[in-house]
Amino acid sequence: MTYENPYMKGRTWPELNILETLRQRNPLVICITNDVVRTFTANGLLAIGASPVMSECSEDLKDLIVHASALLINIGTLTPDKVSYYKEAIKLAKTHEVPVVLDPVGCHAGAYRLSVVLDLIKTGNISLLRGNQSEIKAIYDALSPDDTANNSTTGKGVDGAQVEDSAVIAYRLARLINCPVVTTGEEDYISDGIRVFAVPHGHSVMTAVTGTGCLLGAVLAAFFSAYYPCKDSVSIGEFLAYALAYYGLAGESAVQVSGVKPGSFSTAFMDALYTLDDAVLMAENRIRPVVVPDQLQVYFIGGTQDVGLNENRLLSVVEEACRGGVTCFQFREKGMGTLEGQQKLELAQQLQQICAKYNVLYIINDDVDLAVAVNADGVHVGQEDMRLEEVRNLVGHKAVGISIHSIEELHKTVVVYADCVGVGPMYATSSKPDAQEPCGPNRISELQAEGLTLPCVGIGGITLDNAKPILEAGACGVAIISAIAHADNPYEAAQQFKHLVDRAQP
Ligand SMILES: Cc1ncc(COP(=O)(O)OP(=O)(O)O)c(N)n1
Ligand SMILES: Cc1nc(C(=O)O)sc1CCOP(=O)(O)O
Numbered sequence: 001m002t003y004e005n006p007y008m009k010g011r012t013w014p015e016l017n018i019l020e021t022l023r024q025r026n027p028l029v030i031c032i033t034n035d036v037v038r039t040f041t042a043n044g045l046l047a048i049g050a051s052p053v054m055s056e057c058s059e060d061l062k063d064l065i066v067h068a069s070a071l072l073i074n075i076g077t078l079t080p081d082k083v084s085y086y087k088e089a090i091k092l093a094k095t096h097e098v099p100v101v102l103d104p105v106g107c108h109a110g111a112y113r114l115s116v117v118l119d120l121i122k123t124g125n126i127s128l129l130r131g132n133q134s135e136i137k138a139i140y141d142a143l144s145p146d147d148t149a150n151n152s153t154t155g156k157g158v159d160g161a162q163v164e165d166s167a168v169i170a171y172r173l174a175r176l177i178n179c180p181v182v183t184t185g186e187e188d189y190i191s192d193g194i195r196v197f198a199v200p201h202g203h204s205v206m207t208a209v210t211g212t213g214c215l216l217g218a219v220l221a222a223f224f225s226a227y228y229p230c231k232d233s234v235s236i237g238e239f240l241a242y243a244l245a246y247y248g249l250a251g252e253s254a255v256q257v258s259g260v261k262p263g264s265f266s267t268a269f270m271d272a273l274y275t276l277d278d279a280v281l282m283a284e285n286r287i288r289p290v291v292v293p294d295q296l297q298v299y300f301i302g303g304t305q306d307v308g309l310n311e312n313r314l315l316s317v318v319e320e321a322c323r324g325g326v327t328c329f330q331f332r333e334k335g336m337g338t339l340e341g342q343q344k345l346e347l348a349q350q351l352q353q354i355c356a357k358y359n360v361l362y363i364i365n366d367d368v369d370l371a372v373a374v375n376a377d378g379v380h381v382g383q384e385d386m387r388l389e390e391v392r393n394l395v396g397h398k399a400v401g402i403s404i405h406s407i408e409e410l411h412k413t414v415v416v417y418a419d420c421v422g423v424g425p426m427y428a429t430s431s432k433p434d435a436q437e438p439c440g441p442n443r444i445s446e447l448q449a450e451g452l453t454l455p456c457v458g459i460g461g462i463t464l465d466n467a468k469p470i471l472e473a474g475a476c477g478v479a480i481i482s483a484i485a486h487a488d489n490p491y492e493a494a495q496q497f498k499h500l501v502d503r504a505q506p
């Protein structure tokens with residue numbers, strides 16, 4: 001018998017036929033690309049089922065852009081006279097609502113390249129930035145305030161959580177420039193500024209073939225055309241993670257045929273791009289959701305039970321909290337008189353819209369079915385709730401949070417199925433009648449000493465006055481109900497928590 005989600009009443013998510021959709025649409029991708037990779041790029045686009053065209057001047061581009069699904073700008077063989085053409089192309093793309101993928105080739109290696117890339121980003125009309133780790137880091141360092149740039153180069157992310165720097169940088173840069181960022185390396189990362197995914201696909205021989213990085217930019221551009229039919233079931237971040245997984249899987253499959261020989265690989269790679277299908281992509285992708293510390297800085301939790309069972313009050317408190325700077329919101333509808341069924345679903349959807357408006361990560365507490373039905377960013381469960389493995393099976397690539405109160409609970413938790421952790425109660429709380437005895441901030445450092453490496457938040461009785469020791473003990477952030485929900489001014493309360501966490505970060 002197949003599992004029925006009670007919120008979906010027989011409705012199921014449409015299957016994700018990403019490659020089939022792409023090939024049916026046969027999108028026209030205009031490539032303004034570098035002299036070295038034109039043929040490889042054109043062949044690669046043809047192999048995936050897209051239609052490539054190279055364009056070298058705005059007179060020509062004006063005619064082509066009306067038919068285009070995407071535009072790629074790759075600055076590989078940069079000359080000063082090309083810069084005005086790039087800008088003109090971006091303007092035309094904006095007029096015709098054509099997404100623009102920017103590949104900032106070599107911008108870490110030269111000040112002029114970097115200045116051109118920053119200028120193009122400043123147009124505000126880049127739909128996706130794709131670069132290798134050094135290029136993306138150079139852009140991030142140039143655009144970010146000094147203190148946050150330094151935090152990201154410690155090798156451990158911030159706050160001790162073992163998150164790859166590239167993941168943190170992708171997330172921060174996506175938020176700074178307001179468009180998804182793909183950073184490629186041994187493991188690729190994609191962030192749309194709300195979610196982060198790791199895509200550990202590909203083969204090292206790909207770096208020995210000129211143009212594999214540049215072709216990826218063009219392939220990602222082509223994928224934009226297939227996003228619209230999938231947009232209710234996956235976020236743009238997850239969708240692009242599938243595109244990256246497809247490209248990497250094609251590399252892996254090509255090596256099986258060619259061996260580690262760049263010349264033969266190049267041919268086998270084109271064949272693999274051509275033949276790989278959705279069944280393989282869905283079955284064999286190893287896409288991993290990643291939670292970066294920044295996402296957990298100020299983690300607001302609430303349900304109608306926290307605001308006098310008043311739905312409108314909850315909506316306005318959450319909007320104020322998001323406006324004030326919370327980085328994550330968990331819908332926790334729990335206790336006497338709280339909403340169920342359709343009413344809970346509708347409230348969950350309204351809250352989701354508010355979070356999306358402010359780029360705030362949206363998590364559902366306990367109710368895995370609801371998280372799936374509304375396509376939330378993630379779910380949080382406790383030790384007494386659904387088993388983590390089952391949760392992971394149901395939610396796929398959504399972020400999964402787990403409560404861990406003690407060393408014993410850490411040992412019995414299969415952490416491989418989780419992405420982040422709530423540790424509590426830090427202090428006495430009146431928001432959870434069945435809370436355990438307070439354990440204090442030291443519990444966080446004890447758990448980390450015992451091997452906990454996932455990013456975590458402290459929870460329970462946290463106020464502006466007692467939050468600092470929790471961060472000093474190793475938490476990435478603080479999870480709060482009453483200090484925001486019951487505040488006279490939830491906007492100011494959220495803002496003050498954000499400032500406090502920003503200041504406390506090393
Ligand atoms: C971030 C975060 N941490 C811990 C909890 C508590 O979860 P749980 O132990 O399952 O208790 P309930 O919240 O379900 O009552 C949480 N919700 N969020
Ligand atoms: C939801 C929850 N979980 C806890 C845990 O210890 O796991 S404490 C808690 C309540 C947090 O509310 P407040 O910020 O008002 O104290």
Ligand SMILES: [Mg+2]
Binds near residue numbers: 366381
């Ligand atoms: Mg629970």
